[in-house]
Amino acid sequence: MSNPTEPQSFRPIVAMCRPIHFGVQYEINPWMEGNIGRDHNTYGFSMWLAGGGFKGGHVHGATDEWGHRAVENVVNHYDYHATLLPLFGLDHTRLSYKRAAQEQTLTDGQPGKIVKKILA
Numbered sequence: 001m002s003n004p005t006e007p008q009s010f011r012p013i014v015a016m017c018r019p020i021h022f023g024v025q026y027e028i029n030p031w032m033e034g035n036i037g038r039d040h041n042t043y044g045f046s047m048w049l050a051g052g053g054f055k056g057g058h059v060h061g062a063t064d065e066w067g068h069r070a071v072e073n074v075v076n077h078y079d080y081h082a083t084l085l086p087l088f089g090l091d092h093t094r095l096s097y098k099r100a101a102q103e104q105t106l107t108d109g110q111p112g113k114i115v116k117k118i119l120a
Contacts (some may be wrong), residue, residue, distance in 0.1 A: 011120050029068065043069040047080070053087045055120045084111025
């Protein structure tokens with residue numbers, strides 16, 4: 001329900017102040033898979049984050065020399081979701097959704113840790 005004293009123009013302004021998330025779920029392997037192209041790589045991936053509580057100009061972690069595996073300051077997807085969701089006002093331990101008639105969570109019941117080093 002909207003606030004009758006709140007001008008309609010506030011909503012898009014507030015939306016622009018929210019965290020912006022742009023990224024890829026998985027990077028692509030740094031080598032060819034025969035003649036079929038390159039497969040997804042779940043061991044090292046990148047995220048570009050801006051605004052709304054993220055530290056500007058920060059690089060967190062590194063992969064090996066091939067770009068295949070994360071080797072420094074590793075953040076798994078449970079930790080990533082536990083860090084991102086509170087910036088949208090959501091509690092990762094309580095957020096759930098139905099998929100195939102089953103209750104699911106983004107952290108899959110895992111103990112995701114907030115990565116404070118990437119937050120402003």
